[in-house]
Amino acid sequence: MIVFSNVAKHFDNKRVLHDVSFDLKNGDLVFLTGPSGAGKTTLLKLIYCFERPSSGKIIIDNIDISAITQGKIPQVRRKIGIVFQDFRLFTDKTVFDNVAVTLQFNGMHPQKIRGYVNELLEKVGMLKATREFPQHLSGGEQQRIVIARAMVSKPKVILADEPTGNLDDENARTIMHLLKEISLKGTTVLIATHHKDLFQGSGHRVLHLNNSIIESDYAA
């Protein structure tokens, strides 16, 4: 589903990624770790075509995105649900509309959308806040909205950048459980985090990023 072959990324003279290769299959749930500034977010950005690799090849769902044209990018992005590190919620939309937006892209019928959105808001425990605006919610609540938005369209890939950064243990467990659940249905889930306790002892695959390379690739 996600294939990196000898990918490098540098900004001007700053080398962030150097010769990164890995292969994630359908239904994989993988953690991407490494110290702050290691390039986790940058690696995710390469996947959703926000950044272009300086060299190497990236394949998402059999599409070579290292050579993709601008016009085809939306198509690739619709395969990917993103939990942004900085949330990126729409402040002029209600919680409901924030989650509904990716379903609206395809012109889905409003009634159908309501069903999907409410189901997911229920799962993340935010059904009570449907009509509120995200900026009136706490950090943890906002994070759960972002997670709901990323999952609602049942994408082939979910990229979660510090998805539990603002959550208490209870909520963090709920979210991890949801991510596992969706990966069992075949979605490839890549979680960037430096919280070791999220994956320690879970048996999940971990890609440890350091000094611009994947320093270790192991099962936790």
Added chain:
Amino acid sequence: MNTLRYALRSAFKSIWLEKWFNLIAIFAISIGLFILCAFVMLTVNMDSAIQRWSKSFGIIVYLSDGLSREEEEKAGDKFRQDPDISEVNYISKETALENVRTALGSNSLILDVFKGNPLPSSFELKIKSDLLEPAYVREKAAKIEKMNGIKEVQYGEKWLSSLNTATKIMKIFAIFFGGGIFVAITFITYSIIKIFFHRRRDDIETLKLLGAPRMFIRLPLLIEGMFMGSVGGALSSIALFIIYSLVYAKIAEYVPSIKLIITSMPIFLYVLVPVSGALMSLVGSYIAIGRIRY
């Protein structure tokens, strides 16, 4: 279909959020369109006034000197029998002189320089109104001039042609003026949509990251632009209608014959104004949106 629904909803939400901005734009657009329409109506009215006026122009036929009464009457009968001519007025030498005297008033003494009466007798002819095309009038005049005992035929040709050039100039001016207004309105919507775009750049960026189709991002902005143009146009239509009816009624109170001169505003114009406003602002917002690289 649903996409259009979402776009409409999103557009109207942001129209409401940015209501003051939109209001200013709508007023600017409606003022622009109003001025344009007023100008067009002025041109149309002037054109039709000139048209009607030119139709009331008569042909004046001056008779040769030294025709006998019988000969003059014979010519008059001929005109009266002509099916193209609706009215025949005979003006004798004496009446003509009298007319000139009253016209000159105290200056009439200069007429005494002449021995006797220098003015010819004449006929004033009105051509039937449905035959009043400049070309036909010219032809008729030429035919009459060839008749016996006719000295000269005059009709308001010079007048007509200079009025025609005046309307032509006005029409050309109206086209340029319309072009100017078009550019102005396009520019107004272009700027406003660009401002909206900048204010929402973060949200638009997020939409792009989520994989929104081009139309999902662009359609609301286009709808907003069109909304401004069409509402602006509708406002100027309403203003135009009110002012037109008021002026029409007021003038008609004093000068009832005005109803013959001022053409009533064609209904389609009231529809055309909002439609053209919408088109102009659509062009503006389309150019502004071209800046969304995606």
